[in-house]
Amino acid sequence: MAAIELSELGVTFRPGQPGAVRALRAVTLSIQAGEFVSVVGRSGSGKTTLLHCLGLLLRPTAGKLVIDGVDTASQTDGQRAELRGRRIGFVLQDRNLLPGLTALENVLLPLRYGWPRRGARTRARELLAQVGMADHADDRPGQLTPGQAQRVAIARALIKSPSLVLADEPTGEVDDETADDLLQLMQQVNRTSDVSFVVATHDPEVGSCMDRMVRLTEGTVAADDRLRTERIRLSSIR
């Protein structure tokens, strides 16, 4: 059984009203546990909408979304939030760390919402060490470079040991070298655990560094390519 199944998924904003926008149209995808998938497309192609559907932040207006065997359409907002908190980690674009919290506190943030905190600080420090940010645990986001902030965001996404990490333009605000480092880091996490990654990016070269690249055009899947089993570095294709 696939970790995530999308069947004829559609999202229309302001349905039935003048100016209705069909952001996703009949998207059918299947993502296996441990897969490293990129969703590539131009701005407005539906990448973020797809990610937000997968992250249960947005209810599709058509089709079916099954996560770990659970049909999410029939779930209440509370059940969706619970499933999101338990199974899904998010890495967002720049500015997604809370500025008043230290790096360590940002990593611990998801545990604030109904999650056991026993041993949490140790786990958070281990994750910061894993993403190379052990020395910055007490720094606030304003003291971190964009690349360092994204490393902390990756650690935060992993604090609840999710089965799926959704990353929306994680390299959008960093230089090529840092982007390469971040991709390496996510690849490393993906390789050493069974966590699936779905990374939305406008950059086809970033997308090509992953196992599989789903290309979106105007809300539809234009291509779904399995690229390779051997991962490559961004620097080798730029």
Place this chain on the structure above:
Amino acid sequence: MRGVVERKLRSALTIGGVAAGILALTLSGAMAEHFGAQFDGGVRYYRAAIQVADDAGSPAAVVSMTKIDQIQRVPGVAIALPSIQLLARPGSTSAVPLGLPDTIAYADPRETRYSGLPTKVAQGRQLQANRQGEVVLGADLAQELGAKVGDTLDLPVKPRGANPDFVNHPFKVVGVLRRTNTLPDATASVGLLDAQMLLQESLPASFRDRVDPSSLASGITVYGKPGVDLDALADKITATVPGIAAIRPTDYVRGFDQSGRFSAATIAIEALALLFGALVIGAAMQLAVVERAVEIGVKMALGARAWHVAAEYVVEATGIALIGGVLGIAIGLGLAQLLDLAGRSIGMDIFLVTFRVLRIALALTVLVGLAAGTAAALRVFRADPDAALRMV
């Protein structure tokens, strides 16, 4: 609460706004308590007795002691007692026309058995019969005059620019009364002979020498027997005894209506202060929700439910309100003390900070915080995390 620290300037302004509202509320509440206590004391005293005054055109508002026996014979009267009241500071005008004037008074010792406003001595002793030159001071008057038991002071207090024929006499302070927050606090109690002497000296010169001081009183206080309707008894006294007017207790108490209007004004001030505090914190919290839309989206993406985030706003608003409220109360307490201290010498002691005021101020502070937090929380429940995260 971390948001409070993160947004120092806005938090400081919000806390300042709440503090200003609660400060106004504390001061107006303390003022209402002060005048309320005075009003209640007056009502208790005057509702329990009939006040009798001269109605025969006396040039100096005095009543003859001979009327006492006549009143005493009216059926339903338990006891009729002479009362004398004079200004302790003649010629002085209060800076604020509020509160009770300082008074030199004589009240018959038997009155304590009937009065609705009994007094107790805090220091020293009560007056003793037939002893002259002694005074027992009310708590406020003792403070105003800076007098304590054993001191000697001249009564009435000589005003600035007094006429050359102004007369006063030395009195030894033998006692200071326990604070009642009403009439007795501003009173200097003296014996009957002393009071009659002072009353005579206060009369116009043309009238003064023609009267026997021992026959003088400024009024007569009448207590009814148990179960007697005092208003009906007052009417009966007026009808039976010539040359006097007995005032119905209910009519007398109605004269305090002004205090009622003051209380209404105070409540209006309190409501405005509260509204001001609520608007300040409410606006700040609403702004915080709008401004932190991305943060709300991020938190929901990380697994927070809407009520988790909403609860954070309620806690933050209540925390801000509490900080502002406690600050406002503290400043209010200090200011009330300072103003009372400064105004005491001119009889402008107008604040009474009670636990009730503090409890109400604190409760309303929490209420304002909860209301502002809840209003912000309702906005959080309507937040769309998808839209919020697109703002990143």
